[in-house]
Amino acid sequence: MIVWVSLLWILESIDRVSGGALDTFGIQPRDASELRDVIPAAFTHFGFEHLAANTLPLLVLGFLAAALSGTRRFLGVVLMITLASGLGVWLVAPDNSNTAGASGVVFGLFGYLLVRGFVDRRITDVLIGVVVAVLYGSILWGVLPTNQMVSWQGHLFGLLGGVAAAFYFSDRKGRGRPPAPAA
Template sequence: MKQKQDFNFTPGVIGYPLLFVLAIWIVFWIEVRFGVNFNPFGLYPRKLSGLCGVFFSPFIHSGIKHLFNNTIPLLVLSIALFYFYRSISWKILGYGLLLTGLITWLIARPAYHIGASGIIYLLASFLFFKGIFSKHYRLVALSLIVVFLYGGLLWYVTPIDPEVSWEGHLSGLIVGLLFAFIFKKNIAKAPKYVWEHPDYDEEEDEFMRHFDENGNFIEKLPDEINESEQEDIIEVNYIYKKATENKND
């Protein structure tokens, strides 16, 4: 008997990340097609006019290489977010974008900071630390995959390249770790099996397989089991359910 998991594939798992990436490419296409420059809408630290970049900067990129390098990891990590953490995915993206931008606005160098890399670091950090905290084999595996694919990102939270907004990267990393703690109660639980229960009895389990989770018969009992024995089976089933519920509480 497995506990129901919160890992469900829905159209939004791929649909929402694709729309996000598509919006970024459309903004870049408008810049190229009409010869406009959206950099002034980027995040400029410690100026009120620069606060608009908290919301706009993730959609603005300096060139095709910058755009390509950001949209692929953004697509992969956001799909992982929507698949494994569907119930909190919008909170992570919405609050994460806001908080990452505000921290960058406070600590960054005086320059226009653009690009979705802050969100990428937010997602990578959150997925890694959340998986480690969960102790759930699927989420731990996801953490290892994130490290394998994007472990090199860690170098860019330091000022090794003057043209890279390491402050935005560092802000995303910090916010992702913070959210992994804040949303700790939303960690999916590992599967629980009947035989892991301390009161599990193999003989009783032979009877239990004839019932669903609500104690209703799901298959015909052997003819040799009389009515009295059936009542005993129902009682055993009830006791086990209560014991399991108490343990989970």
């Protein structure tokens, strides 16, 4: 997580020095050529304040998700969240907007950690989800359209992507199904 967040800070430094050249990697909705920016948009920010707001929650929630899931599963979870958040922005964000930042991933990791213990039926992970809810539950206000300068769309679809990832990457996936017949 430290390497990832360091990369985000390096990219924002490059963006600052280049006069905002990386801001073009934000998502502009419903333009087919912008689909290529769905993943890079999660790595670019509109200034150091924007990045700073995402840094601590990304470190904490990312570390927890990676520690609980393992690196491979964590990377799959983050990819699913990034795609869900970015595609959601592409589909429903207002015309003439440009959306970037890791906050969709933050909301997705929050949703993933909140739900994963219930899906996998592990009390330890449920308790971690409760602690995450207590510490970060107030971010849920970010899925409401209360500020035109904040992408509630990215937050909402990131959250939904995290919940979907908890189910898709569940340890219980496939359990309870009858065994396949022997050939």
